[in-house]
Amino acid sequence: MANVQPRTLSGFxxxxxxxxxxxxHMADTLKKTYALYGFTALDTPLIEASEVLxxxxxxxxxxxxxxxxxxxxxxxxxxxxxxxxAKYVAQNYANLTFPFRRFQIGKVYRGERxxxxxxxxxxxxxxxxxxxxxxxISNEAEIPxxxxxxxxxxxxxxxxxxxxxxxxxxxxxxxxxxxxxxxDIMRTVDKLDKIxxxxxxxxxxxxxxxLTDAQADEILKFIAIKGSNAEVLTALEGYRGRHELFDxxxxxxxxxxxxxxxxxxxxSHFAVDLTIxxxxxxxxxxxxxxxxxxxxxxGSICSGGRYDNLAEYYTDKQLPGVGISIGLTRLFxxxxxxxxxxxxxxxxxxxxxxxxxxxxxxxxxxxxxxxRAAGIRxxxxxxxxxxxxxIGYADKLAIPYAIFLGEDExxxxxxxxxxxxxxxxxxLTADEAIAHIKAGLAKLNEGLPILDKGE
Amino acid sequence: MANVQPRTLSGFxxxxxxxxxxxxHMADTLKKTYALYGFTALDTPLIEASEVLxxxxxxxxxxxxxxxxxxxxxxxxxxxxxxxxAKYVAQNYANLTFPFRRFQIGKVYRGERxxxxxxxxxxxxxxxxxxxxxxxISNEAEIPxxxxxxxxxxxxxxxxxxxxxxxxxxxxxxxxxxxxxxxDIMRTVDKLDKIxxxxxxxxxxxxxxxLTDAQADEILKFIAIKGSNAEVLTALEGYRGRHELFDxxxxxxxxxxxxxxxxxxxxSHFAVDLTIxxxxxxxxxxxxxxxxxxxxxxGSICSGGRYDNLAEYYTDKQLPGVGISIGLTRLFxxxxxxxxxxxxxxxxxxxxxxxxxxxxxxxxxxxxxxxRAAGIRxxxxxxxxxxxxxIGYADKLAIPYAIFLGEDExxxxxxxxxxxxxxxxxxLTADEAIAHIKAGLAKLNEGLPILDKGE
Numbered sequence: 030m031a032n033v034q035p036r037t038l039s040g041f042x043x044x045x046x047x048x049x050x051x052x053x054h055m056a057d058t059l060k061k062t063y064a065l066y067g068f069t070a071l072d073t074p075l076i077e078a079s080e081v082l083x084x085x086x087x088x089x090x091x092x093x094x095x096x097x098x099x100x101x102x103x104x105x106x107x108x109x110x111x112x113x114x115a116k117y118v119a120q121n122y123a124n125l126t127f128p129f130r131r132f133q134i135g136k137v138y139r140g141e142r143x144x145x146x147x148x149x150x151x152x153x154x155x156x157x158x159x160x161x162x163x164x165x166i167s168n169e170a171e172i173p174x175x176x177x178x179x180x181x182x183x184x185x186x187x188x189x190x191x192x193x194x195x196x197x198x199x200x201x202x203x204x205x206x207x208x209x210x211x212x213d214i215m216r217t218v219d220k221l222d223k224i225x226x227x228x229x230x231x232x233x234x235x236x237x238x239x240l241t242d243a244q245a246d247e248i249l250k251f252i253a254i255k256g257s258n259a260e261v262l263t264a265l266e267g268y269r270g271r272h273e274l275f276d277x278x279x280x281x282x283x284x285x286x287x288x289x290x291x292x293x294x295x296x297s298h299f300a301v302d303l304t305i306x307x308x309x310x311x312x313x314x315x316x317x318x319x320x321x322x323x324x325x326x327x328g329s330i331c332s333g334g335r336y337d338n339l340a341e342y343y344t345d346k347q348l349p350g351v352g353i354s355i356g357l358t359r360l361f362x363x364x365x366x367x368x369x370x371x372x373x374x375x376x377x378x379x380x381x382x383x384x385x386x387x388x389x390x391x392x393x394x395x396x397x398x399x400x401r402a403a404g405i406r407x408x409x410x411x412x413x414x415x416x417x418x419x420i421g422y423a424d425k426l427a428i429p430y431a432i433f434l435g436e437d438e439x440x441x442x443x444x445x446x447x448x449x450x451x452x453x454x455x456x457l458t459a460d461e462a463i464a465h466i467k468a469g470l471a472k473l474n475e476g477l478p479i480l481d482k483g484e
Numbered sequence: 485m486a487n488v489q490p491r492t493l494s495g496f497x498x499x500x501x502x503x504x505x506x507x508x509h510m511a512d513t514l515k516k517t518y519a520l521y522g523f524t525a526l527d528t529p530l531i532e533a534s535e536v537l538x539x540x541x542x543x544x545x546x547x548x549x550x551x552x553x554x555x556x557x558x559x560x561x562x563x564x565x566x567x568x569x570a571k572y573v574a575q576n577y578a579n580l581t582f583p584f585r586r587f588q589i590g591k592v593y594r595g596e597r598x599x600x601x602x603x604x605x606x607x608x609x610x611x612x613x614x615x616x617x618x619x620x621i622s623n624e625a626e627i628p629x630x631x632x633x634x635x636x637x638x639x640x641x642x643x644x645x646x647x648x649x650x651x652x653x654x655x656x657x658x659x660x661x662x663x664x665x666x667x668d669i670m671r672t673v674d675k676l677d678k679i680x681x682x683x684x685x686x687x688x689x690x691x692x693x694x695l696t697d698a699q700a701d702e703i704l705k706f707i708a709i710k711g712s713n714a715e716v717l718t719a720l721e722g723y724r725g726r727h728e729l730f731d732x733x734x735x736x737x738x739x740x741x742x743x744x745x746x747x748x749x750x751x752s753h754f755a756v757d758l759t760i761x762x763x764x765x766x767x768x769x770x771x772x773x774x775x776x777x778x779x780x781x782x783g784s785i786c787s788g789g790r791y792d793n794l795a796e797y798y799t800d801k802q803l804p805g806v807g808i809s810i811g812l813t814r815l816f817x818x819x820x821x822x823x824x825x826x827x828x829x830x831x832x833x834x835x836x837x838x839x840x841x842x843x844x845x846x847x848x849x850x851x852x853x854x855x856r857a858a859g860i861r862x863x864x865x866x867x868x869x870x871x872x873x874x875i876g877y878a879d880k881l882a883i884p885y886a887i888f889l890g891e892d893e894x895x896x897x898x899x900x901x902x903x904x905x906x907x908x909x910x911x912l913t914a915d916e917a918i919a920h921i922k923a924g925l926a927k928l929n930e931g932l933p934i935l936d937k938g939e
Binding site for chain 1: 796
């Protein structure tokens with residue numbers, strides 16, 4: 030009867046149960062952290078009218094869109110969570126309270142060229158704070174601090190959030206009289222990490238952009254400013270007074286740096302970095318990228334920034350905001366690929382497996398009910414199989430406790446609880462079993478999905 | 485600049501934040517309950533190769549599929565979670581441990597005719613237990629007991645899980661020599677609730693099915709067997725010994741009934757009901773439907789049953805299973821529509837809103853950090869707004885506690901914590917504030933999303 034080979038499309042991540050549990054633990058850590066900071070969950074459709082989703086139009090993204098007709102309707106799958114947020118806020122403006130803090134963790138779709146580590150269906154995990162007309166600068170420090178907390182809670186250690194401010198960049202180019210060319214320049218400078226200073230200089234003075242050697246030098250000197258955050262900020266003070274926008278950006282960057290510390294991000298985990306520009310014209314203030322210190326080649330694992338006009342295609346209301354996005358599927362792939370995922374996390378589908386040794390299952394069911402009422406995830410293995418196979422089931426799934434319940438135990442009002450790791454087996458009443466298992470689980474459930482072996 | 489009207493497609497549910505919190509609470513209740521019973525979470529792609537997804541082919545469903553080409557690839561959006569499960573189990577057979585218990589809560593797509601309360605994108609929440617070759621009957625009692633626990637935990641009271649066994653029906657028709665026609669008969673009998681006994685008899689003796697009056701009478705008499713579960717089971721004993729399949733089905737139904745009680749489902753919440761057949765040939769043993777007692781017109785809110793061959797299109801392995809599915813989006817719509825959703829649930833995006841009264845936000849940030857570390861969901865309202873507007877923000881979002889932090893409080897090492905409901909305001913240290921707020925939240929968080937006003 031079987032006539033179709035079961036397969037999953039290339040570019041679509043589908044995980045085995047234990048890996049799925051690790052992924053879900055990471056997603057849950059994000060949800061819990063976002064909620065602690067007062068963000069509300071949104072869930073928008075995966076399909077939107079193409080006219081709405083592609084209101085901005087053009088660009089590289091549009092070619093990758095999953096777009097199709099259903100009857101007479103032109104539909105598209107969302108390619109990020111920002112455009113649906115813009116739509117949502119514009120559409121529900123009258124029913125929302127600002128500043129509007131929302132998180133969304135959801136799948137998005139891009140028809141990328143099939144390639145190892147590139148996904149066509151992938152999760153993004155976004156937080157944004159949207160103001161009505163105005164938005165305080167402190168939000169620009171709080172957003173990356175949330176990411177710091179979330180990554181740390183997953184077990185990630187060696188990462189750094191790199192921060193810059195677009196006003197500083199735009200102000201600097203204005204000083205040099207290069208405002209018109211600033212977009213081209215920033216896109217070029219963005220390649221510094223990849224192609225090096227010499228090639229960047231070549232591109233800047235090339236025909237297309239056409240800077241003088243002196244201008245290119247000044248730009249490279251500027252973006253070469255490095256050192257501790259205090260050193261970089263001090264170096265930037267040397268440019269103060271030459272352009273209003275630059276000065277405003279520097280004030281913002283000082284404030285963000287100060288509040289990042291207040292929000293608990295240690296100096297080791299954020300760096301003022303003038304090379305961060307984010308390619309998009311969309312951003313107008315603070316911008317972020319996040320790198321894994323031991324794997325800079327992976328690029329940013331979490332990026333975002335401040336923007337002035339979230340929903341300009343849908344409403345004339347001025348809706349400034351600040352947001353950040355994690356490409357969760359790609360991050361998970363990278364973590365697995367680089368050996369960061371450990372089995373320290375309890376990924377078993379159950380905490381206890383009851384093995385009934387009597388034909389009547391009622392006593393086993395009663396015990397399971399008690400365990401579950403106490404919050405212990407419990408299965409009953411009621412299949413007609415050999416004892417060895419049943420124990421093998423617990424073993425394969427790494428279920429930490431097996432509980433044997435035979436005639437003798439039932440008559441004595443106990444069950445035999447076996448710690449599958451140590452092999453230790455004790456006869457306990459239901460209440461004792463619950464306490465015993467919970468004590469063991471408390472330790473077991475301290476495990477995190479990520480083990481960051483870096484210093 | 486605004487040039488596109490923001491809108492959401494018809495048939496796609498998109499909720500405002502407080503409603504979304506209610507929906508998420510229901511979904512989380514399902515997840516927690518499923519996990520307590522040892523089910524592992526799966527997350528399969530929304531898009532599959534059409535060839536794979538439509539392996540079974542034909543049927544009403546295929547017309548509703550969202551199917552499209554991307555480049556040369558023929559793709560379809562999943563229309564349920566069962567076919568992707570079948571694919572997954574067949575594909576990963578060697579890496580899974582059986583019985584395999586999985587839950588999945590995810591969106592599925594059907595191009596239904598647009599109609600109030602009908603959704604084109606909707607959540608299904610499924611649990612299934614898949615055996616390798618065999619599967620014990622006790623699983624057929626455990627599955628509906630999980631649904632009982634989950635619905636009860638949401639606040640739903642007046643519902644009933646109706647249980648039958650396809651072997652009883654098939655055995656009964658075999659007794660009458662009507663095996664060949666049993667499919668047609670069952671589809672007709674299924675309409676009993678909607679069109680009444682007389683019209684059903686008319687259809688049964690009509691040209692298409694062609695039963696004798698005596699046969700139709702016997703069928704109607706059989707499915708009219710009503711009463712307490714014990715009464716129905718006793719009446720069924722009267723047919724014992726006339727057909728092997730019937731007898732086997734009756735044994736199974738007796739066992740399921742017995743274990744349903746053992747699993748803690750009260751007699752008031754399940755009924756042996758011989759009219760339940762489930763239209764699909766797929767089911768071979770116990771079948772379930774769940775009705776809201778005060779709204780039978782809504783039909784089943786949770787259905788499923790036992791099947792013998794999950795993945796016959798993908799593998800020659802015999803994979804019997806039992807599963808049940810909740811149409812969560814539709815259920816949510818119905819609950820809202822019928823006035824079951826209450827504001828008893830705490831749907832605020834935060835538990836506490838800090839209102840800093842000083843220019844330097846550092847003390848407010850430090851307090852927020854302490855509250856968050858204690859698990860209190862906290863926002864800082866740092867916007868340049870009038871005091872009244874800031875309090876209005878807490879009010880509109882139903883944030884239960886507002887915390888004022890001015891120069892005086894900072895110097896005294898306290899903050900002023902206001903209970904937004906009672907208006908009571910007290911000056912407390914950070915530790916006192918945490919204890920105070922947590923005590924209040926404990927009560928507040930007892931609220932459930934559903935208030936079932938029925939007796």
